[in-house]
Amino acid sequence: MKQIILTGDRPTGRLHVGHYVGSLKERVALQNSGKFDEIYIMIADAQALTDNAEHPERVRHNIRQVALDYLGCGLDPEKAVIFIQSTIPELPELTAYYMNLVTVARVQRNPTVKAEIQQKNFESHVPVGFFCYPISQAADITAFRATAVPVGEDQMPMLEQCREIVHKFNAVYGETLVVPEIVLASNKACLRLPGLDGKAKMSKSLGNCIYLSDDPESVQKKIMSMYTDPNHLKASDPGNLEGNTVFVYLDAFCQDAYFVEFLPEYANLDELKAHYQRGGLGDVKVKKFLNQVIQEELAPIRKRRKHWEEHWDDVVEILRQGCDKAHAKAAETLADVRRAMQINYFEND
Ligand code: TRP
Numbered sequence: 001m002k003q004i005i006l007t008g009d010r011p012t013g014r015l016h017v018g019h020y021v022g023s024l025k026e027r028v029a030l031q032n033s034g035k036f037d038e039i040y041i042m043i044a045d046a047q048a049l050t051d052n053a054e055h056p057e058r059v060r061h062n063i064r065q066v067a068l069d070y071l072g073c074g075l076d077p078e079k080a081v082i083f084i085q086s087t088i089p090e091l092p093e094l095t096a097y098y099m100n101l102v103t104v105a106r107v108q109r110n111p112t113v114k115a116e117i118q119q120k121n122f123e124s125h126v127p128v129g130f131f132c133y134p135i136s137q138a139a140d141i142t143a144f145r146a147t148a149v150p151v152g153e154d155q156m157p158m159l160e161q162c163r164e165i166v167h168k169f170n171a172v173y174g175e176t177l178v179v180p181e182i183v184l185a186s187n188k189a190c191l192r193l194p195g196l197d198g199k200a201k202m203s204k205s206l207g208n209c210i211y212l213s214d215d216p217e218s219v220q221k222k223i224m225s226m227y228t229d230p231n232h233l234k235a236s237d238p239g240n241l242e243g244n245t246v247f248v249y250l251d252a253f254c255q256d257a258y259f260v261e262f263l264p265e266y267a268n269l270d271e272l273k274a275h276y277q278r279g280g281l282g283d284v285k286v287k288k289f290l291n292q293v294i295q296e297e298l299a300p301i302r303k304r305r306k307h308w309e310e311h312w313d314d315v316v317e318i319l320r321q322g323c324d325k326a327h328a329k330a331a332e333t334l335a336d337v338r339r340a341m342q343i344n345y346f347e348n349d
Pocket of ligand 1: 006007136141
């Protein structure tokens with residue numbers, strides 16, 4: 001069986017370092033592993049519209065930002081098909097068929113949908129389109145016959161629901177769809193990067209993000225103002241690592257080589273942590289080190305992003321070709337689906 005990746009992001013803002021360590025970095029590694037026959041990376045504008053119907057201009061603007069973030073991170077249009085969700089009419093068609101295989105109660109139980117309804121204060125005003133987005137996400141994944149879906153941990157319930165839909169479809173209409181596997185970042189600290197303020201999640205609405213497109217000065221400013229151990233007042237005090245955002249970020253970003261380069265008096269992160277816990281290591285020193293590490297990670301991304309920003313016409317062409325390729329693939333799957341559902345009325349076979 002062909003090994004195929006499908007994944008994507010809603011264009012609701014620029015992507016941040018939480019997206020990067022949680023999934024983008026993994027996607028680039030998978031892309032470069034040579035283990036995949038086809039790779040589809042989708043800018044999920046239709047999904048972004050499910051709770052931005054009155055602000056299409058925001059979604060339109062952010063398609064550009066996300067495309068630049070993707071290319072900046074090293075997604076390579078020679079290896080990965082980058083495309084825009086709403087240009088593929090097969091996706092809503094597939095969604096319509098899958099809707100008949102899922103109960104309202106099942107979607108209501110989806111933890112991600114539940115959490116988002118709360119977060120967005122929808123209460124009883126949930127748009128139907130928003131409510132159904134786990135079903136359309138199953139359409140996205142299956143239309144490309146994806147075997148692997150590299151996403152952040154928050155998307156786990158979406159993948160479970162997708163797998164259920166695949167099983168149900170195949171049971172009712174015969175083996176047609178491929179069962180996908182989720183691919184999570186292997187480093188635990190990367191799974192859910194907290195915000196700069198120590199809040200559970202880095203999120204645009206909380207204003208606690210470092211964006212991939214931030215300039216070096218703002219990154220430094222943000223890092224120097226990060227939440228640490230509120231009881232670690234003097235450098236000589238013993239410090240606590242529990243819930244200490246600076247150390248969580250180091251867990252996510254740091255490699256031993258960075259110690260050789262920037263902080264040679266320590267061999268690795270364990271030694272730095274031990275010193276902090278013992279007392280005698282100030283927050284400023286740790287933050288300065290974290291800043292060096294993150295700047296080092298972001299510099300090549302920023303450089304590539306700038307290049308593509310200056311060649312925006314080329315990016316448009318990449319997207320146009322990506323949409324064409326993605327469309328052809330989804331159309332093939334749709335033909336199989338119609339055949340399986342016996343709604344291929346005018347196909348002579
Ligand atoms: N739900 C994802 C997000 O919030 C975007 C998305 C839409 C997606 N369809 C997908 C991710 C299919 C993986 C697979 O960003």
